[in-house]
Amino acid sequence: MATLTPTLCRLNVNGEARTCAVAPNATLLDVLRYDLGLTGSKQGCDKGDCGACTVVADGEPVLACISLAIASEGRKITTIEGVAEAGRPHPLQDAFDVTGGAQCGFCTPGILMSAWALLQRNPDPTRAEIAHALSGNLCRCTGYTKIFEAVERAAIELKARA
Amino acid sequence: MPREDRLRPPDWPGGRSAAPERGFSVIGKRNRKLEGLAKVTGRAIYADDITLPRMLHAKLKRSIHAHARLRSIDASAALAMPGVHAVITGRDLPEYFGIIPWTQDEQALCESKARYVGDAIAAVAADSEYLADEALARIRIDYEPLPAVTSIDEALAHPEWRVNEKSAEGNISKHVHLAFGDVEGELERSDVVLEGDYWYEGSTHAPIEPHCCVADFDATGFLTLYSSTQVAHYLHRDLAKVLGLPIQRIRVIQPVVGGAFGGKSDPFSLEFCASKLSMITGRPVKILYTREEVFYAHRGRHPMRLHYRTGIRRDGTLTGVDARIAIDGGAYSSFGLVTTYYSGQLLTAPYRLPAYRFDSTRVFTNKPCCGPKRGHGSVQPRFAFECQIDKLAEAIGRDPIEVRRTNFMGEHTHTVNGMRVTSNGFLECLDQVERASQWKQKFRRLPYGRGVGVAGSMYISGTNYCIYPNEMPQSGVQLKLDRSGRATVFCGASDIGQGSDSVLAYIVAEELGLSLGDIRVVAADTDLTPVDLGSYSSRETFMVGNACLDAARKLRELVAGTLAERWGCAASEITLAAGVACSMRDPKRHAMSVKDAFQLAESRLGTLGSVGWYQSPKLGGDYRGGTIGASPAYSFTAHVAEVDCDPETGVVTVKKIWVAHDCGRALNPVAVEGQMEGSAYMGFAEALMEEQVFKPATPAHGAGLHHGPSLLDYRIPTSLDTPELESLIVESVDPEGPYGAKEAGEGPLHPSIPAIANAIHDALGIRCDALPFHPPRVLGLLRGGDPRAAWAKARAGLARQGGGTGC
Numbered sequence: 001m002a003t004l005t006p007t008l009c010r011l012n013v014n015g016e017a018r019t020c021a022v023a024p025n026a027t028l029l030d031v032l033r034y035d036l037g038l039t040g041s042k043q044g045c046d047k048g049d050c051g052a053c054t055v056v057a058d059g060e061p062v063l064a065c066i067s068l069a070i071a072s073e074g075r076k077i078t079t080i081e082g083v084a085e086a087g088r089p090h091p092l093q094d095a096f097d098v099t100g101g102a103q104c105g106f107c108t109p110g111i112l113m114s115a116w117a118l119l120q121r122n123p124d125p126t127r128a129e130i131a132h133a134l135s136g137n138l139c140r141c142t143g144y145t146k147i148f149e150a151v152e153r154a155a156i157e158l159k160a161r162a
Numbered sequence: 163m164p165r166e167d168r169l170r171p172p173d174w175p176g177g178r179s180a181a182p183e184r185g186f187s188v189i190g191k192r193n194r195k196l197e198g199l200a201k202v203t204g205r206a207i208y209a210d211d212i213t214l215p216r217m218l219h220a221k222l223k224r225s226i227h228a229h230a231r232l233r234s235i236d237a238s239a240a241l242a243m244p245g246v247h248a249v250i251t252g253r254d255l256p257e258y259f260g261i262i263p264w265t266q267d268e269q270a271l272c273e274s275k276a277r278y279v280g281d282a283i284a285a286v287a288a289d290s291e292y293l294a295d296e297a298l299a300r301i302r303i304d305y306e307p308l309p310a311v312t313s314i315d316e317a318l319a320h321p322e323w324r325v326n327e328k329s330a331e332g333n334i335s336k337h338v339h340l341a342f343g344d345v346e347g348e349l350e351r352s353d354v355v356l357e358g359d360y361w362y363e364g365s366t367h368a369p370i371e372p373h374c375c376v377a378d379f380d381a382t383g384f385l386t387l388y389s390s391t392q393v394a395h396y397l398h399r400d401l402a403k404v405l406g407l408p409i410q411r412i413r414v415i416q417p418v419v420g421g422a423f424g425g426k427s428d429p430f431s432l433e434f435c436a437s438k439l440s441m442i443t444g445r446p447v448k449i450l451y452t453r454e455e456v457f458y459a460h461r462g463r464h465p466m467r468l469h470y471r472t473g474i475r476r477d478g479t480l481t482g483v484d485a486r487i488a489i490d491g492g493a494y495s496s497f498g499l500v501t502t503y504y505s506g507q508l509l510t511a512p513y514r515l516p517a518y519r520f521d522s523t524r525v526f527t528n529k530p531c532c533g534p535k536r537g538h539g540s541v542q543p544r545f546a547f548e549c550q551i552d553k554l555a556e557a558i559g560r561d562p563i564e565v566r567r568t569n570f571m572g573e574h575t576h577t578v579n580g581m582r583v584t585s586n587g588f589l590e591c592l593d594q595v596e597r598a599s600q601w602k603q604k605f606r607r608l609p610y611g612r613g614v615g616v617a618g619s620m621y622i623s624g625t626n627y628c629i630y631p632n633e634m635p636q637s638g639v640q641l642k643l644d645r646s647g648r649a650t651v652f653c654g655a656s657d658i659g660q661g662s663d664s665v666l667a668y669i670v671a672e673e674l675g676l677s678l679g680d681i682r683v684v685a686a687d688t689d690l691t692p693v694d695l696g697s698y699s700s701r702e703t704f705m706v707g708n709a710c711l712d713a714a715r716k717l718r719e720l721v722a723g724t725l726a727e728r729w730g731c732a733a734s735e736i737t738l739a740a741g742v743a744c745s746m747r748d749p750k751r752h753a754m755s756v757k758d759a760f761q762l763a764e765s766r767l768g769t770l771g772s773v774g775w776y777q778s779p780k781l782g783g784d785y786r787g788g789t790i791g792a793s794p795a796y797s798f799t800a801h802v803a804e805v806d807c808d809p810e811t812g813v814v815t816v817k818k819i820w821v822a823h824d825c826g827r828a829l830n831p832v833a834v835e836g837q838m839e840g841s842a843y844m845g846f847a848e849a850l851m852e853e854q855v856f857k858p859a860t861p862a863h864g865a866g867l868h869h870g871p872s873l874l875d876y877r878i879p880t881s882l883d884t885p886e887l888e889s890l891i892v893e894s895v896d897p898e899g900p901y902g903a904k905e906a907g908e909g910p911l912h913p914s915i916p917a918i919a920n921a922i923h924d925a926l927g928i929r930c931d932a933l934p935f936h937p938p939r940v941l942g943l944l945r946g947g948d949p950r951a952a953w954a955k956a957r958a959g960l961a962r963q964g965g966g967t968g969c
Contacts, residue, residue: 039208049874103659130881
């Protein structure tokens with residue numbers, strides 16, 4: 001595997017065009033973390049089970065650890081580093097902090113990205129809809145209660161702004 | 163000065179648990195955590211986020227046999243590969259290590275024998291992870307397979323199939339027999355004596371962050387290790403032993419840790435191997451375990467087989483307990499000596515038990531080593547005992563909450579095995595869950611298929627037991643005040659997501675009148691921070707908190723003394739709060755910013771700093787093992803679980819768990835609720851879903867393969883599976899805890915499992931005495947008897963005794 005010839009990969013990440021030479025079998029997660037220095041997306045299982053690597057591609061949450069980097073060309077990729085607005089935490093990030101939605105924080109970037117995508121397509125989700133949207137992201141610390149509260153709180157804040 | 167006096171922090175006016183006269187300004191508030199924004203913005207740095215120049219990647223070659231002698235290892239083909247820099251085997255790291263000094267039986271890489279599928283045998287450092295993986299495939303190992311022991315019964319039946327040569331006898335890892343009071347007499351004087359057999363299946367921590375470390379041995383012969391550990395201090399000691407380096411030339415740094423739950427409280431192969439490979443190559447080396455490796459590294463909940471004999475009188479008084487416990491330890495000792503004691507020592511509260519006896523045996527098996535998982539060693543006996551109480555209550559026709567109240571041990575007392583209990587909010591915990599769950603309207607009153615169950619528990623706030631004998635403090639804190647108005651706290655405490663860094667900051671902010679943004683915490687760095695023993699046995703808030711309170715109050719005295727002198731008032735009149743220092747008597751005239759107060763104090767007294775420490779008082783019973791389970795304070799918990807079961811499919815749905823927990827005082831209610839909810843979730847997961855189990859031998863493979871070492875096959879509850887969780891904080895204000903605080907991180911897990919088991923009985927008339935309560939097991943129980951008759955009998959029994967609400 002290590003001998004595969006790198007190929008040029010053009011990605012749109014957090015609104016910026018990024019180009020790097022990657023092996024054809026490199027995952028999007030590998031490239032984000034180790035080539036682009038975007039270490040906010042986490043590797044928890046490397047096989048699509050835990051959701052810690054979740055990023056948003058064209059509005060949909062995707063698992064970066066089982067997505068090929070070269071197959072992500074042409075898509076608008078947003079990672080946890082691209083969520084803050086003008087250097088200030090996004091209301092969703094702030095809500096996770098205030099409610100205690102993050103404990104160890106390792107699953108948090110992935111969960112935030114799933115929740116961020118949810119709020120973009122459904123600004124007023126019910127708790128059942130939130131639970132469904134986050135069901136691909138495992139959290140081992142919180143029991144999810146405070147995560148649900150955080151998403152609900154952020155939804156209220158975002159509606160008040162709009 | 164006698165040692166005890168020297169190490170005891172001074173008695174502050176009003177004691178450690180007292181609130182300031184004006185009330186708290188930081189403590190008890192729903193504050194943010196110190197590192198919260200770094201985590202939610204993706205900026206927190208975990209071990210795998212660290213990349214150093216010229217860094218190599220290493221991987222471990224692991225045994226494919228559960229038990230095999232290693233005849234030879236040929237790594238020449240791997241070493242010949244371009245980009246492969248070094249290969250090490252057991253001969254390179256022969257020194258034994260282990261968390262408990264008396265039972266050191268592990269080697270970083272097996273030297274002569276592999277003891278479980280996944281035991282590490284060799285390590286390769288290469289330019290990339292991919293290349294290291296390819297090199298592993300080229301290492302040839304000549305195995306001589308040996309008979310494998312994969313169960314408690316096999317371990318006992320075949321002492322000649324010796325798993326671990328360090329055992330004193332056969333496959334016995336540890337045997338403990340302790341008896342307190344007149345057990346047989348008490349049981350004879352009981353109206354009902356009930357025997358029960360229970361099986362607690364093993365489970366693993368599964369933190370979302372896999373173990374990872376980066377070792378950097380520099381040109382001066384100094385080793386720095388960044389590791390996802392929760393016990394930097396113990397790792398530091400074992401690194402020195404195994405690597406043969408002077409301990410003062412090793413620095414262990416714990417970056418942000420992505421969950422641990424006890425799963426990162428042993429030193430692991432990766433830390434020794436990365437360090438050794440860095441020493442050989444002169445380059446930094448990273449090892450990141452795959453998820454599969456995390457399942458095999460394990461150190462999780464021990465499977466236990468428990469036999470209980472418990473007595474009760476008609477009036478509801480519990481009389482005595484006789485317990486026999488067999489523990490499956492896996493291939494090595496880890497914390498197993500302590501586990502074996504904990505399987506009995508932590509059961510004797512919150513109820514008054516006049517007599518108690520337990521006989522526990524931990525055995526070695528050819529499986530990944532078990533160790534401490536949240537609620538170490540005491541979750542399993544708690545399950546059995548709380549189910550026993552439920553059965554006894556039913557036998558005498560009493561409400562199980564009432565029976566628990568009847569047996570309440572009280573506060574400021576001792577257990578039968580010599581544990582000193584101080585504050586005890588268990589009765590209020592029972593009241594709260596009873597009220598919030600509408601217990602009286604539900605218990606024995608819901609239609610068939612639905613039910614409620616209750617259980618209680620207690621847990622330690624740190625342990626008095628020294629893992630290695632020494633008379634030094636268990637926790638130390640250094641505090642530096644800067645003339646800019648900033649305070650920096652240095653402490654070896656290990657924040658694994660529970661928020662110990664924030665606890666340090668809250669205490670300093672409260673005592674010195676600072677805002678949280680003005681406090682920096684430097685933690686878990688063996689070069690920079692005074693020793694704290696680490697994040698285990700629920701010790702951080704209590705012990706680190708007390709050490710920090712000691713340091714902060716010493717500095718506060720200096721600052722307040724300086725101001726009192728300037729303003730001509732008593733130091734006791736000075737307050738420091740919300741960034742302002744003032745005299746309470748004349749705050750308009752005598753006030754200045756805290757920053758100015760620091761500068762005034764620094765001008766008078768010189769550079770400002772202090773040290774604080776905590777050492778628990780002498781505690782425990784006067785017998786061998788009597789300090790194991792002895793804690794300066796105990797937390798108490800009660801749960802009510804409500805279930806909705808489908809008798810056709812055996813599917814149990816937990817609708818809600820009410821969790822009432824006595825944490826002494828909630829330093830931050832958000833963090834305490836987080837621990838309570840996370841604990842209840844993890845208990846629920848063990849009750850219904852999780853199993854760390856291994857396959858028997860088949861023609862295709864030998865015994866000891868993990869059943870499904872992935873986060874898909876090992877079933878972890880998702881957001882859709884987890885029940886609604888309601889936290890009810892009870893504050894008993896402990897006389898020795900910092901501001902009265904006790905633990906909250908592990909105690910609230912215990913009652914989840916028996917509360918759910920008891921609720922299933924209320925719903926279906928079956929007793930789930932073996933974990934997990936998955937559909938095949940529940941269906942088997944439903945078909946094995948006449949559950950509806952048992953269900954009706956339980957109702958009739960309670961109604962006859964007037965144990966319900968009488969409607």
